[in-house]
Amino acid sequence: MNTKKLIPAASRALERRAPSPLSPLLHAASFETLDRAAQATAARFTQGISVHAQMSAWIDWAAHLAQSPGRQLELSIDAFSSAARLAHFGLHNLVSDKAARPFAPEPSDRRFDDDAWNSFPFLFFEQAFLAQRQWWRKATREVRGMRANNAARVSFLASKYLDSFSPSNLPWLNPVVIEQTRREAGANLLRGFEHFVEDFFDAATQSQNGESGYEIGKDVAATPGEVIYRNHLIELIQYQPTSETVAAEPILIVPAWIMKYYVLDLAAHHSLVRYLVERGFTVFMISWRNPIAEDRDVSLDDYRKLGVMEALDVVNAILPGRRVHGAGYCLGGTLLSIAAATMARDGDARFASVTLLASQTDFSEPGDLMLFVDAAQVAFLEDMMWDQGFLDTYQMSGVFMALRSNELFWARAIKEYLLGEREQATDLMAWSADQTRMPYRMHAQYLRGLFLENRLTAGRYAVEDDVIALKDISVPMFVVGTETDHISPWRSVYKVHLFTDNEMTFVLTNGGHNAGIVSEPGHPGRRYHLAVRAPNDRYIGADHWRERAKLLEGSWWPAWASWLERLSAPDRVAPPPMGAPEKGFVPLAPAPGSYVRQR
Known part of the structure; x- marks a missing residue:
């Protein structure tokens, strides 16, 4: 009998690639690859939700x-x-x-x-x-x-x-x-059906910003500036000054890469970037690249090095000898805290302050998102990302929609498909629909190392083979939590008090993860609690803190701007040039650049 005819093609391929007899290690790797491929196939049908994780509960x-x-x-x-x-x-x-x-x-x-x-x-x-x-x-x-x-x-x-x-x-x-x-006489249902058909066929291809009436660079992300640096992962935007003098210390903003940066630069009347520039600050913004399958091996530390550290180097080249106010939003704040702790460990004193906006450093109480994350779910997501190279936009948006399904799905469906009324778009809605992908390696490291194993505050997070500690950060911190945050619950954000000993101003503002941060002066109904912890003060629990903290009406933005001014040099200076041509950092394109437009 010719046994070669009975051997499947895949097995014969393994015979050609390995010496005979086949090594056990190669067998194990092949079997594991088959398992991961099967998991990845199943994940495509469930949009990344592990049936096992749900059923086991x-x-x-x-x-x-x-x-x-x-x-x-x-x-x-x-x-x-x-x-x-x-x-x-x-x-x-x-x-x-x-x-x-x-x-x-x-x-x-x-x-x-x-x-x-x-x-x-x-x-x-x-x-x-x-x-x-x-x-x-x-x-x-x-x-x-x-x-x-x-x-x-x-x-x-x-x-x-x-x-x-x-x-x-x-x-x-x-x-x-x-x-x-x-x-x-039923006309609303006919209009609703038309809306449903439009949404169904346009879901994969429509330009959310264009059809919502908000154009990037014109209606949103429109604060004047220049892209002065670009690498594989970021574009660095420097904004045009609007005053004759500015604070000596610039601000470097590190946004989350889970969404486009311009949640902090929406329409002019509630753009945080524009507000800072008009208050006389020199502002730099990181704009993250939207990764594709070829970026599958970009790591979380690459985001630190190619993102925060290279941006900081460029800012220092433009403003040599100046310390920098670092500010991070959501995941960007987590990354900024990692970078600041690493710099403190290594004796790098370039940060004048650190601001964390709705950013977690401890993930032991991550809120409703933890309902979707356990060892089985992370493994399932890892296999799906391993197969396609990234976490796609629709696979992530489904999780956020599930967290607030009544507001984000059912209320919209009733209004648009049953009442036949198109919801009036806002700049925040247009930004929310403009989603990004996340590379396989980086997101797997984030989910497992931070979200699942909480290494950063457990003393087990290593950068360049050496563990870092948040308590090494000695510069003042300004931390903002939002009351109804489903992504970064404010009590979890507040836990940064447990792992630091520096001066810390903590703000608790009303609103959610996005609306609480986009809280411009004059916005009706805004209020916030504020209190300052001096170095080495005793720890106060989150709820007791809220009882003791001063309640203030209005936006927290002026309080932050005043805090930055207090930590800046007393004498204001002339605005810096756009870029540093003599050092190779020339304006490459007008803001908002090209990365923010990537689909």
Whole structure:
């Protein structure tokens, strides 16, 4: 028998590549590659969500609940009580509209705000839904013995599943949709269908900024300036001064690479960059390249070296001998803190201060994002990124949409597809839709090293083979947390107090991860808490800090600008030239440059 005919092509290829007999190491590597390819294929169908990670949480919950007769009895009694209260409410509303509602929505839940929900039977539909939601919230509480993270994950998934069947999302149970349809004789549904078809076919190709009416370089990212340096990973923008004199120390801003930088340079009336320039600061901004598959091996430390450190070198070439105010937003702040700690370890004193905007340094309490991250989920994402070379935009946006599905998905779907009303675009919405990819190696290192293993504050994060410590940062810090942040919860941001001993000004502002930072003076309803920690002060817990901190009305931007001015040299100087032509740093293109336009 000719055994060669029975050997698959892949096995024969391995025979040609390796000596006979095949080495066990090569066998193991091949089998692992097959496993990773299978995982990557599965990930394409689930958009990177690990089915195993989700199911293991449900199994953990169900197994422990099955062994807890006391909890089962408690839930049975609660179900009977809720049904009785709901029936009592329904019967009273048949004869009277004065019965008190037994179930109340959460303060942030706006689905039932319209007065139309106050009439029967729609009020009963609302109460029946809220009763179910309340019962499931109790049912998915942690059961003794199960993992706390699994309990939180099950609670989150149950909540999102129930939200899918909210009466507000069902056109035949939503009185607002019913009335609009009656008034327009169904024309709203026809418009909504047209909107749905447009969105369906344009999702992969439409230019979000162009169609939203916000053009990069004209309506957003429009503060005048020049790109004065470019490498494989960044363009460095230097902004044009608007005053005859400026503060001696410049500001280098390190934005997150998960989105385009211009969240800090939106429309003119609420551009943080423009505000700083008009206050007499010399501002430099890093604009990150949008990576492609060929960038798969770009590392997290490459972002530090090619991003923060090379940008700092260019700033120092333009302004030799000047110290620099470093400011980082979101992941950019995490990277800036790593760079600052490394510089402190190595005796590099070029930073005059460090500002962290909605940035985490400790990831032990990362908030709702942790519901999507455990060892199984990280491995699943790693295999998907290993296969395609990067984490794609739609694979990440789905996670953020799931965190706030009521506001980001269902509310929009009802308005545009059922009521037939296109949502009015804003510059912040246009920026949010302008997403970026992340290279495989960098994102895997970030997820595993920081998010999952929390190495930075555990004394296990090494840069160039030597561990760094945040407590080595001695320059003053200005740290901003936002009250309703789902990405960087403010209590997690506040934990930087535990790992530093320097002077720290901490600000807690109202708003979320983006809107709390884009908080220009004059914005209605803005307020913030502020307190200063002196070096070596005793630690105060986050909630006690909020009770003691001074509450101020308005935007926190002026407080930050005053803080920067206090840390700058007393004498103002003439604005620096654009770039440093004698050192090879010449203007390459007008701001915002080319990297921000990459798709």
